[in-house]
Amino acid sequence: MYDELTQCLKAEVQKGKKSFSWGRTLHCALKCADRRFYFWFRVWGYLFKTNKYGLRKFAKHRMTKLNRKYSTDINPRACIGAGLKIVHFPGVVIRGNSVIGKNAVIRQGVTIGARNSTDEGLTIIGDNVEIGANSCIIGDISIGNNVTIGALSLINKNVSDNTIVFSQNSIVYRNKGDEESITLTSIRYSQAS
Incomplete structure (x- = not known):
């Protein structure tokens, strides 16, 4: 699951050809609002699915807030x-x-x-x-x-x-009285x- 998380973050947040780096990813997430969505979407999704550190309920709550913020x-x-x-x-x-x-x-x-x-x-x-x-x-x-x-x-x-x-x-144009x-x-x- 962690490898999948880093692949997603590299493709959606960091972008480019450089190898994955948390520093570059965080920089890109802070700089661009749409990349910030992908960053938090992937992090909360990872914590929800793995229940890492017992954070499933917290991650679901944060995902709900993220969805509301971006109208998704x-x-x-x-x-x-x-x-x-x-x-x-x-x-x-x-x-x-x-x-x-x-x-x-x-x-x-x-x-x-x-x-x-x-x-x-x-x-x-x-x-x-x-x-x-x-x-x-x-x-x-x-x-x-x-x-x-x-x-x-x-x-x-x-x-x-x-x-x-x-x-x-x-x-199709029709008259208001014509139901055919x-x-x-x-x-x-x-x-x-």
Whole structure:
């Protein structure tokens, strides 16, 4: 777990090619607000998962405060690989039963959640996945590696590797009294080259 913590801190806070150093990491965390989020997110997550020094309850409390400060709701039980990048923090929700691979890019308003309170399986997201703004990934599903999910997409089925997924929306104008005209959103899958 400690090696995973240092890999995450190097990729998300320290950045660059130099080897990991707590001094460089702390300097970067103090200097940049977004890197400060990743620093505390990883430290509190590590203490929560390992219960190091009996600090699980304290780490959960600090994680809750961090989530409130940055307008996110990321469960400390979620397993997220190194290289996480949240482009805009507000509205990001990630359930505890999530496994997200390396180099994930998440934009504002993304929800990775369960269908209902009895959903106990995992939402598995592969490496190098980019998730567009206000997208929802719902349920016990698997998303492959190198997937791009377009903005405003609803994903509730498995997605294979090297795929681009987006909602194909259309705008329908209708009179206020006309209830016959309804617009449905469909999801298209295409293989990336």
